Amino acid sequence: MSDCFVGVGLRTVHYPHISSKPKIRIKWFEAVSENYMDTKGRPFEVLTSLRRDFPVALHGVSMSIGSASGVSQSYLAKLKELINHIDPFIVSDHLCWAHFGNVSYNDLLPLPLTDETLSLVVNHIDFVQSYLGRHLLFENVSSYLTFKHSTYTEWDFLKEVVRRSGCKLLLDINNIYVNASNHRFDGCEFIDAIPNDYIGQVHMAGFTDMGTYYFDTHSKEVSDPVWNMYHRLIQRHPTVPVLLEWDEDIPSFEKLENEALKAATIWSSYHG
Amino acid sequence: MDNLSLKEIQEAFSHMIYQKDQEKKFIASIEPGGTLSREEAIGVYQRAYKARFTEALGETFESVWWVVGDPQFFELAEGYIYSHASHVYNLSSYGAEFPQFLEKNKLTQTYPFLSDLATFEWSFKELFHTEDTQGIDAEGLAQMAEDGSLIFRFKKAFHLFSSPYDVFTIWGQRKNKNKEHAHINWKEKTSLMIYKYQKEMHIKKLKEYEYALLTLLYLGTPLAGALQRVSQEFHSLSPQNISDFFAFLFHARVIESIDK
Numbered sequence: 001m002s003d004c005f006v007g008v009g010l011r012t013v014h015y016p017h018i019s020s021k022p023k024i025r026i027k028w029f030e031a032v033s034e035n036y037m038d039t040k041g042r043p044f045e046v047l048t049s050l051r052r053d054f055p056v057a058l059h060g061v062s063m064s065i066g067s068a069s070g071v072s073q074s075y076l077a078k079l080k081e082l083i084n085h086i087d088p089f090i091v092s093d094h095l096c097w098a099h100f101g102n103v104s105y106n107d108l109l110p111l112p113l114t115d116e117t118l119s120l121v122v123n124h125i126d127f128v129q130s131y132l133g134r135h136l137l138f139e140n141v142s143s144y145l146t147f148k149h150s151t152y153t154e155w156d157f158l159k160e161v162v163r164r165s166g167c168k169l170l171l172d173i174n175n176i177y178v179n180a181s182n183h184r185f186d187g188c189e190f191i192d193a194i195p196n197d198y199i200g201q202v203h204m205a206g207f208t209d210m211g212t213y214y215f216d217t218h219s220k221e222v223s224d225p226v227w228n229m230y231h232r233l234i235q236r237h238p239t240v241p242v243l244l245e246w247d248e249d250i251p252s253f254e255k256l257e258n259e260a261l262k263a264a265t266i267w268s269s270y271h272g
Numbered sequence: 273m274d275n276l277s278l279k280e281i282q283e284a285f286s287h288m289i290y291q292k293d294q295e296k297k298f299i300a301s302i303e304p305g306g307t308l309s310r311e312e313a314i315g316v317y318q319r320a321y322k323a324r325f326t327e328a329l330g331e332t333f334e335s336v337w338w339v340v341g342d343p344q345f346f347e348l349a350e351g352y353i354y355s356h357a358s359h360v361y362n363l364s365s366y367g368a369e370f371p372q373f374l375e376k377n378k379l380t381q382t383y384p385f386l387s388d389l390a391t392f393e394w395s396f397k398e399l400f401h402t403e404d405t406q407g408i409d410a411e412g413l414a415q416m417a418e419d420g421s422l423i424f425r426f427k428k429a430f431h432l433f434s435s436p437y438d439v440f441t442i443w444g445q446r447k448n449k450n451k452e453h454a455h456i457n458w459k460e461k462t463s464l465m466i467y468k469y470q471k472e473m474h475i476k477k478l479k480e481y482e483y484a485l486l487t488l489l490y491l492g493t494p495l496a497g498a499l500q501r502v503s504q505e506f507h508s509l510s511p512q513n514i515s516d517f518f519a520f521l522f523h524a525r526v527i528e529s530i531d532k
């Protein structure tokens with residue numbers, strides 16, 4: 001690999017800019033699956049057109065792989081239809097739960113890290129991967145509480161999910177940092193514990209310091225300590241695709257690209 | 273203490289997020305993040321839930337928000353959110369029953385048009401996400417002249433809307449921070465067709481006879497019958513009015529096919 005594979009999240013506010021076919025410096029885009037699963041309107045047209053020029057990853061927020069009430073079959077059917085249309089190079093979602101029964105919370109809710117959760121999640125991943133006919137990536141989420149009866153560290157839990165299900169991880173370094181601060185562990189120990197071949201993609205984003213906790217807002221630049229952790233990972237894993245997420249107070253596309261391309265500069269300092 | 277199962281945790285969490293109840297056993301089973309108390313840590317999720325769904329409603333019902341202002345919109349949103357759980361995986365599909373919810377709200381005494389405005393915004397959003405197909409053009413017009421038994425099939429990206437209030441003008445002002453709805457004469461009947469033309473959204477104000485004719489045709493009334501009924505109702509209607517309107521319909525390409 002001769003360069004860092006850096007992308008940004010596709011957001012509606014940038015549609016006019018992207019549709020004008022400007023010179024784009026990043027290499028790929030990540031689209032939030034649910035925003036394209038129920039539309040044949042403009043968002044769908046923009047993504048379809050973008051896909052002709054760029055690799056696209058589909059990143060879901062509502063699969064709810066850890067839901068005790070199961071994964072929705074109709075959701076998976078819609079996702080499959082979108083996958084067939086877009087032909088993404090990565091399909092990912094989060095290691096969390098988002099619905100229970102027929103009620104959706106549209107949030108990335110935390111799971112107790114127990115054997116019970118592990119076997120349920122692995123069963124669901126098996127089912128989804130065979131239904132979609134491909135391997136998926138699952139992302140570690142930020143959380144504001146943990147469960148006392150958890151018997152795994154977050155990194156041991158993630159590793160066990162990968163080992164048993166054959167999925168890979170979408171490692172969100174910002175989420176590791178947020179959780180390390182909120183739940184008082186060493187983020188570097190987390191990163192160091194995950195083997196390269198378990199990591200299929202990296203997320204970078206900004207959080208907000210709320211005074212009493214760190215909140216995963218995706219509303220600003222990536223913070224220095226998170227870049228430091230990125231250094232640590234990219235040094236040993238040069239081929240991993242890296243993506244910058246920005247969801248609130250979204251800047252111009254140029255500023256977004258500049259922030260994302262910091263990842264490429266750091267990459268070059270080790271592998272250029 | 274017995275550990276809660278995953279199902280019990282998700283049930284308890286659901287109750288707390290949605291109904292704002294406190295579940296003692298659940299609270300005892302968690303370790304809060306940062307320097308938060310247990311209740312505060314749960315509060316982070318409760319607040320995020322309300323904020324997320326309020327934002328979703330605000331995006332779809334932007335002009336309802338513009339009319340009633342922040343405090344009243346947030347109150348409406350809260351009332352709706354805690355009485356209407358989400359059953360959709362896509363946040364932008366949340367709020368289907370918001371227009372009916374508004375209808376029963378006391379605010380309709382001040383803003384009688386509010387529910388209709390919300391219905392219009394929901395229809396607009398739905399149409400925005402509908403695929404555009406190419407309707408038939410002037411050839412269809414020629415064919416039409418020959419046969420009164422024709423039945424029109426309209427394309428999916430076509431919607432008829434009517435209200436006793438001029439919600440279209442209110443909607444048109446929704447991004448105007450310097451104006452208030454009070455300065456708009458909303459007490460005027462409005463009939464509209466919302467449609468896509470070359471993948472773009474369009475809205476056309478309809479005259480009363482145009483709306484009446486389109487409604488009949490949309491419901492599958494054969495052409496001759498529809499024309500006859502409209503001519504009986506609107507005496508001043510000339511053949512020129514009719515042919516101009518059909519010329520527009522074919523130009524706008526909203527008719528997908530014509531059945532005999």
Ligand SMILES: [Fe+2]
Nearest residue numbers: 139172203245
């Ligand atoms: Fe992420």
